[in-house]
Amino acid sequence: MAGEHSRVGKMLVFGAGNVAYSMVPALQAVSGDRGVEVYSRSERSAAALGAAYGVEWHSGSWMPGGAYTVCVVAVPDGAVRASVERLEGDGRLVIHMSGSVPVMPLARGMSGVMYPLQSFAKGERSDLREVPLFVEGQDGASHDAIFALASKISCKVRTLSSAGRERLHLGGVVVNNFVYRLLALVQALGKGTGAIEVTDYEALLKTTMQRGLSADGGSRQTGPARRMDVETIGRQLRLVQKEFPRLLGPYVAMTESILSASKDEELSKWR
Amino acid sequence: MAGEHSRVGKMLVFGAGNVAYSMVPALQAVSGDRGVEVYSRSERSAAALGAAYGVEWHSGSWMPGGAYTVCVVAVPDGAVRASVERLEGDGRLVIHMSGSVPVMPLARGMSGVMYPLQSFAKGERSDLREVPLFVEGQDGASHDAIFALASKISCKVRTLSSAGRERLHLGGVVVNNFVYRLLALVQALGKGTGAIEVTDYEALLKTTMQRGLSADGGSRQTGPARRMDVETIGRQLRLVQKEFPRLLGPYVAMTESILSASKDEELSKWR
Known part of the structure; x- marks a missing residue:
């Protein structure tokens, strides 16, 4: 089983805003022995988020290698497109969390959306089990992988198109x-x-x-x-x-x- | 003590709408051995409210006698003025419950307002202990009597002017x-x-x-x-x-x- 876990690789939370602060502990709770790490362009923000949950952090021009198989993009709407494109990689699942950005199909790897219907704030702990997560994938395999991950985080997971x-x-x-x-x-x-x-x-x-x-x-x-x-x-x-x-x-x-x-x-x- | 109770007389709820349905059980709970009775112009409404709580009811042209020392007016805004005037009586406390009708001073007896900040519905039981009651009297004695009654119903009682x-x-x-x-x-x-x-x-x-x-x-x-x-x-x-x-x-x-x-x-x- 250890072999299977290491094969699925690490999870990266990309961004260090309010949504990222909620996602890191949620992903830690479901990650088993795969690691959760964080990235922010700003070194100060990355270090603060890393310290808050005791996880490894990266910043600046750092790029994730092949060990990172799931990347969760939690950045402002205007930065989603560039972030998803930057994270594109073979066999990697890139999930963005924006309500107003459509699904962004990637030529390599898998892509989709996991949108939480909640307003997060750093100081407020939100019980993600009660937060509905709305899932969309660029294809069936992407959808199913995101749906499976979302179901470990929340008990209210639904499939929803970009238009919905x-x-x-x-x-x-x-x-x-x-x-x-x-x-x-x-x-x-x-x-x-x-x-x-x-x-x-x-x-x-x-x-x-x-x-x-x-x-x-x-x-x-x-x-x-x-x-x-x-x-x-x-x-x-x-x-x-x-x-x-x-x-x-x-x-x-x-x-x-x-x-x-x-x-x-x-x-x-x-x- | 029985003598004191009978001296304070009966309480009448005037009206048979959503507010009246909430007030009858609240007044029953605080009335001790004084009785709570109800009145509605319509015989059918009066009978239904009376039956709902097992209290005596009155309708039509009935007028309360001297035994009724507290009258709570729970009627639509447009009917408050006429109802309060109709209930005026020596030594009687007439309390209306409308948010938008000012206090109506009466020459005989006492008058004032007890306004609950809640939206009542017949089918929904509302916990009046948590509903703020805003009190105003035509004079100090009226205010104090209404404030004392309100404090037995709710734990959130405040004094508020008609303008407030x-x-x-x-x-x-x-x-x-x-x-x-x-x-x-x-x-x-x-x-x-x-x-x-x-x-x-x-x-x-x-x-x-x-x-x-x-x-x-x-x-x-x-x-x-x-x-x-x-x-x-x-x-x-x-x-x-x-x-x-x-x-x-x-x-x-x-x-x-x-x-x-x-x-x-x-x-x-x-x-």
């Missing part, structure tokens, strides 16, 4: 970036009163999350816009304009969106 | 209605692919929630708009316009909002 991943990534921007922005605005709104903490919204947000993530198909939309309660909407618009203009754009757009869906729902009752 | 409650309610619309709308849009977006479930976003949404509810003051905003990554924004805008126009308004407004905050944050580094 584009939608998934767009959904991720909405769920993560847009919802965060709304919460940041609510936090600022409460500060003016001195009596409202953003944590006061926790129970309400949990309810929203339970309803929003239930796949029962029925709409659980509530609120003034769903009720077409123009009096409350008008009063809130005046409050926003006068005291909190930063919320105006989001308030108008989200209210319009709910009103439009409500109109469709009401009209459908008459058809 | 208006902001709180606006924040509730953002946290509940707007976030729900975004999740509904993401659910519809995923349906087109056949491979994405809305529950796939659970881990990401939990992370968003943790960051958004932390009161550390620092911005944890991420994503293409925060990075001012116009290439990704442009690509997503084309995808939205072509395949998912319903998301266009929210996408543009939320992206603009993040871009504007990012610009302010970047500029502040140069000042």
Whole structure:
């Protein structure tokens, strides 16, 4: 068995950002006695990541030799293409982790994508078993190899095309970036009163999350816009304009969106 | 002690909607040997609520007598004023539960507000101990009586003026209605692919929630708009316009909002 393990070779995590910091321990946990090593262009970043997990690190113009059979590319979107091309090698599996970069077929070796639907941060430990991993390969063999690796990391692994991943990534921007922005605005709104903490919204947000993530198909939309309660909407618009203009754009757009869906729902009752 | 209890009299829940369904068991739990009863204009609704919790119910033109010393008004915003006025009585405490209706001083008796920051639904049991209750009274005595009652129901009770409650309610619309709308849009977006479930976003949404509810003051905003990554924004805008126009308004407004905050944050580094 030792022979088989050494034949599959070492794993390299290419990059030293937030995603790399999550991937190194995840790969260590599944690597058996094959080694996990890291690379970053910057020596300082590579050394810090290497020290954080006690793994060998490389930097600068270093290139992986034949011993590295799996390379996981965890770099910013704009650097993915060049990194994947640089890592191309005979019999090597190159996996990138970007939601918005299509699969990049390589003439030599295997290539594909393993996209985690999560927002990582160095200080936060994320339980990767609960993070869905979306897999695509340049061909069947690449897909199957990535799928097998992903299944050792997470219990939620799915196959998804580049086109599907584009939608998934767009959904991720909405769920993560847009919802965060709304919460940041609510936090600022409460500060003016001195009596409202953003944590006061926790129970309400949990309810929203339970309803929003239930796949029962029925709409659980509530609120003034769903009720077409123009009096409350008008009063809130005046409050926003006068005291909190930063919320105006989001308030108008989200209210319009709910009103439009409500109109469709009401009209459908008459058809 | 029995004498003291009977002196404080019965509690009446006025209304038979989602809030009333949550308040009846909460009041039963704190009422000791004083009784909780319910009223709804509609006989059918009153009977259903009464049967749900085994309490006496009233309907139609019935008016509470002197035995009812606490009345909790849980009716739609538009009906609050008339209900509070109807319930006015000597020595009686009338409490309404609306986020957007100011405190209504009564010449006889006491009056005020106990606003729960939660979205209730008949089928869902909500743990009121974790739901913040915001209290206001027409005077000190009213405030103190409502505050004492609220403290028996929830461990998060705060005093808040009508003006503060208006902001709180606006924040509730953002946290509940707007976030729900975004999740509904993401659910519809995923349906087109056949491979994405809305529950796939659970881990990401939990992370968003943790960051958004932390009161550390620092911005944890991420994503293409925060990075001012116009290439990704442009690509997503084309995808939205072509395949998912319903998301266009929210996408543009939320992206603009993040871009504007990012610009302010970047500029502040140069000042």
